[in-house]
Every structure is written in structure tokens, then in C-alpha cells.
Amino acid sequence: MLSALVGLLPLLTPLGGASAAAPTLYVSPASPSTLVNSELTVDLMADCGTNADGVSLVVSFDPRLLQVQEVIADVSAFRNTLLKTTDNTLGRVYYDAGALTCHQDGDCPSGLVRVAQVTFQAVAAAGTPTALGLTGKLTWGGSYVFSGTGTGSAVTIRLRGDVDVDCDVDVADMMLVAQVWDTHAGAPGFVAAYDADANGEIDILDIMNVAIYWGDACLLP
Secondary structure, X not given: OHHHHHHHHHHHOOOHHHHHOOOEEEEXXXXXXXXXXXXXXXXXXXXXXXXXXXXXXXXEOOOOOEEEEEEEEOOOOOOEEEEEEEEOOXXXXXXXXXXXXXXXXXXXXXXXXXXXXXXXXXXXXXXXXXXXXXXXXXXXXXXEEEEEEOEOEXXXXXXXXXXXXXXXXXXXXXXXXXXXXXXXXXXXXXXXXXXXXXXXXXXXXXXXXXHXXXXXXXXXX
16 A cells, blocks of 8 residues: 555645746747748747646747648657647647656656757748747646746748848849959958858859849738
8 A cells, every 4th residue: 555655656746846947838949040942940848847747839820931841749858749730721830748657757857858849941031020929838747837828939031032131132132242243251342141152252153043033022021
């Protein structure tokens, strides 16, 4: 009888220790940037405080600008993936996971852990950063240690060829690159931001980077 009660002790651990550590959820990095038609990967992070045994997340995004390509579970902490659903029409990722045997194993998640990675495709650009929202819950022993809004992320999506970053690709961009034609890294006048292929010089490839995307504009102002 005594051994059975000892075995139940992890399940009966008071909630106070976990809540005192201020568990929370957040997206990392906080301010990523990418180009149209490029992929962007972010981490979904949980600060479990003293202990947690379950996590539930909802990531919101603007589907006009971003589309989810893949959601990869990080099973190092929450080993059992219970839900992994993407809605690229509504702009949502739903993710639930747990550590179903951690009480008996004595190794429940604690502190800062990565829950999952989400890879997006940037399908359009906007004049201002677009938000990745995050809400969710962390549980411990059948109770919530966190429930509500986590810390999201602000994603900057730029147009390819838009060297003056005014949300369109036009003659102004071509002129800026042409003005520093044939300069190289370390030389007067060289502008690294205009070196689209990052080869250390402003050449025909950088001019072509503007010409190919000529006329493109941000979807949102």
C-alpha cells in the first residue's frame, strides 16, 4: 500500500511550484524577415516553469502572405504528438502534445523547451510586418499552469528586387543599382543591400535581379 502511494506522489505534486516560475509560450525569433517565394522557419517555444506535462498551441497567420509548408514536432520534451493540423485557408496551426509517461519516468518537461518548428512559404509581401499570433495552454497534473495569449512574432516580407524597400520594383530600384555598378565590397560606393547574389560585387546579375521582378508590388500596403 505504501509503495502504491509513493508511486502516486508525482501526480499529486502541488501546482504552486510550476506557477511560481511564470510559464509562458512564445514564437522565436521575434522579428524574422524573408523574401517573397522564400521559406521561413520559426520555433514554437514553451517555458514550462518547474514542470509541465501537456501543451496545446494555436498559431495564427495571414494566409494571403504566408502558407504553412511543414510542422515538425520536437519530441525531446513533449514526446507524444496528439494533434498537428494546418489550415492554410483560415490561417491557423493547431498543435497538441504531451509527455504521457513523464510522471512515472520522473522526467517531466521543465524550463525552456522547443515544442515544434513551423516552416512557412512567403507568398506575397506587405508594407508592414505581418503578425504570427500564438495562444495556448500548458498543463501540469490536470491543471493549467498557463492559459491564454503567448508572445507572437512580427514577420517582415520583402519583394525581390525592391532595393529601396518602398513596396514596388520600378525604375528607382534600377537606378540605385546602376549608380553603384562595378563596385565591390570594401570599395567606396558599394552597397551590400544591392548585392542580391552576395558575391561581393555589383554586376549584371544584380541588375537582372531588379529586371526579373520589374512591376511587382506588395499585396498589402
